[in-house]
Each structure stands twice: as C-alpha cells, then as structure tokens.
Amino acid sequence: MEAKAQSFITQRELARRWGKSEAVISLASAIGAGPRYVKLDGQIVYTEDEIQRYERACLFFDPAEVALHDLH
Numbered sequence: 001m002e003a004k005a006q007s008f009i010t011q012r013e014l015a016r017r018w019g020k021s022e023a024v025i026s027l028a029s030a031i032g033a034g035p036r037y038v039k040l041d042g043q044i045v046y047t048e049d050e051i052q053r054y055e056r057a058c059l060f061f062d063p064a065e066v067a068l069h070d071l072h
Helices: 013-018 022-030 048-057 062-072
Strands: 008-009 036-041 044-047
Touching: 008 013, 013 022, 013 044, 044 048
Parallel strands: none
Antiparallel strands: 008 044, 036 044
C-alpha cells in the first residue's frame, strides 16, 4: 500500500481559513496551542489531517440548541 503524499498549509493559509491574523496563529503555535505542526526549513506548516483533527476537537454543542431541535 502506497502512503499518500502530505500537503502542507502555511500559517498564512491557516489564518485565512480561520479568519484570524497571522500573528494570532503564530502566537498559538509558539505557546503550544492549536494544531500540531511541522517545521520545514524554518517555516511552520500544518498538514490538512492535523488541522481537521484540531477542528474536530474544538467542536462543541449548545445544550439549549439541542433541546430546541428536539421540540420540532
């Protein structure tokens, strides 16, 4: 079985994706918050898999929304 090639996302691309500034993304990486990253040639990059894993881990639900949904 062949391994799939990894594509990497830069901090700029991640900032655009999340609607945040590059500084916020950079700070999150510096303090160990946010998705796991790889440092390639001195540049921090993220795999799509790690970004999606992090986004899934951040999902939450509002119990009031669930209760309202159940009423319909």
